[in-house]
Amino acid sequence: MILNRLRISQLRNHGHTDITCPDGTLLLLGENGAGKTTVLEAIAMLCTSRSFVTRQDKGILQANTDFFRLEGSFTAAGGTKREVTLAYSIDPAKKQIELDHSPLNSASDLIGQFPVVALSPQHRPITAGGPGERRSFIDFIISQVHHAYLMDLIDYRRTLRQRNALLSESGRSPDDIRHTIEAWDQSLAATAIRILNRRVRFIDEFTPYFQDAMHGVIGDREIVALTYRSSVEIDPAAEDAVPRYLEALRKRFMQDVRRGTTSLGPHRDDMEILLNGLDVRAQASQGQHKSVLISLKLGEYRFLDSHLDEAPILLLDDVFSELDDDRLERVLKLVQGLGQTFITTANTNTLRFFSRDDSDNLTLRIDEGVVSDLAEVA
Numbered sequence: 001m002i003l004n005r006l007r008i009s010q011l012r013n014h015g016h017t018d019i020t021c022p023d024g025t026l027l028l029l030g031e032n033g034a035g036k037t038t039v040l041e042a043i044a045m046l047c048t049s050r051s052f053v054t055r056q057d058k059g060i061l062q063a064n065t066d067f068f069r070l071e072g073s074f075t076a077a078g079g080t081k082r083e084v085t086l087a088y089s090i091d092p093a094k095k096q097i098e099l100d101h102s103p104l105n106s107a108s109d110l111i112g113q114f115p116v117v118a119l120s121p122q123h124r125p126i127t128a129g130g131p132g133e134r135r136s137f138i139d140f141i142i143s144q145v146h147h148a149y150l151m152d153l154i155d156y157r158r159t160l161r162q163r164n165a166l167l168s169e170s171g172r173s174p175d176d177i178r179h180t181i182e183a184w185d186q187s188l189a190a191t192a193i194r195i196l197n198r199r200v201r202f203i204d205e206f207t208p209y210f211q212d213a214m215h216g217v218i219g220d221r222e223i224v225a226l227t228y229r230s231s232v233e234i235d236p237a238a239e240d241a242v243p244r245y246l247e248a249l250r251k252r253f254m255q256d257v258r259r260g261t262t263s264l265g266p267h268r269d270d271m272e273i274l275l276n277g278l279d280v281r282a283q284a285s286q287g288q289h290k291s292v293l294i295s296l297k298l299g300e301y302r303f304l305d306s307h308l309d310e311a312p313i314l315l316l317d318d319v320f321s322e323l324d325d326d327r328l329e330r331v332l333k334l335v336q337g338l339g340q341t342f343i344t345t346a347n348t349n350t351l352r353f354f355s356r357d358d359s360d361n362l363t364l365r366i367d368e369g370v371v372s373d374l375a376e377v378a
Contacts, residue, residue, distance in 0.1 A: 001114055001310040002340050003043060007071040010062040012038045013369035021340070024360030028344045028371075029351070035369040036344035040118065040315040043342060046072040046084045047114035047313065048140075049097055049107035053122055057088045057095060066090045074114065077310050084114065108154065112144040115304050119297040120317035126296060127280050127289045131270035138271055141300055142202050145307045149198050156191045159184055160262060168260030178253060188265075189245040195266045197236035203228045203271065209299035209306075216298070216334045217291050217327060223276050224292065231268035290322055298334055311339035318344055329353065 008017040013035045019026075028036045041051050041060070054060060061068055067089040074082040085098040097104045104110060125133040143150035163184055166177055207226045214224045234244045252263050273280040273292060280292055304312045314335065320328050320343075332353050335341055343350075351363065365372050 030366035115312035213298035214295035
């Protein structure tokens with residue numbers, strides 16, 4: 001997948017930005033706060049409908065405006081031209097997405113059609129934060145490959161919200177709640193098992209991509225592994241997985257009533273990241289966190305590239321700021337040849353790793369949301 005042209009209107013500090021993108025690497029150079037990340041954010045939103053910086057669309061409007069609009073012109077594998085438009089307005093609060101000039105019924109219909117991998121400082125919680133960050137990491141990758149998985153996630157979350165609302169209702173007896181919940185739990189269990197099964201299989205398939213990327217980033221100095229930690233001890237591939245899951249829900253019923261929430265299921269699980277046999281959250285240095293996160297994201301790229309007909313677009317936001325020259329050069333070598341890549345940096349020293357004579361590459365400067373050709377850098 002290649003993004004040929006990007007147009008941004010009234011997003012953060014970008015008034016009206018129009019960029020013709022190279023097929024290779026676009027390096028965006030500028031000071032912190034200049035608007036570099038916003039360009040990558042706009043690309044991610046066109047590909048997935050959502051920002052990797054925030055979940056609040058209203059908060060990313062340019063000051064004193066009431067709407068923003070993003071437009072992307074793409075070339076898919078085989079030369080097919082695609083157009084995506086995303087517009088958001090405040091009053092009434094509305095987001096509208098058009099694909100090839102036709103409105104989409106749901107933002108979920110966009111997922112997987114324009115594969116993208118983003119890496120920014122906002123992704124550090126994947127290695128350092130709570131389980132929800134790692135579940136989101138897993139779910140987004142799988143959803144780009146398997147649309148049915150995304151539909152299962154949507155169904156599971158909807159049913160779970162209903163179940164939790166009922167569990168937290170006051171004035172109802174446990175027997176009354178149980179009678180209603182049992183009608184929902186059959187559907188919840190079947191969906192949960194499909195989600196668990198797909199996640200477990202994903203971890204097995206994804207781990208080699210992660211390990212190969214880690215080897216490329218730092219060599220043989222560290223050993224990494226991934227483990228899926230489920231809140232329910234059930235083999236999701238077993239024939240009796242759904243009945244056993246239902247039984248686990250029944251055993252937790254009174255506990256769930258007391259707490260007003262469902263205490264087991266895919267929404268409680270975690271992907272444990274091991275570095276030299278230990279949980280990365282407990283023992284990794286800042287530099288190790290950075291290396292592991294970069295490796296996870298490069299592994300994500302290669303996984304998607306091998307499972308989809310379209311090569312993903314790669315977005316690297318301020319990735320190199322904490323890397324020494326050795327790791328910087330290693331990462332750039334891994335990135336070269338992956339496909340279309342967008343890189344932001346405030347460090348002019350990064351320029352020495354890029355060929356300014358390569359027609360597939362382009363370097364632009366951004367200053368207060370204004371994009372211009374790169375001036376000579378001393």
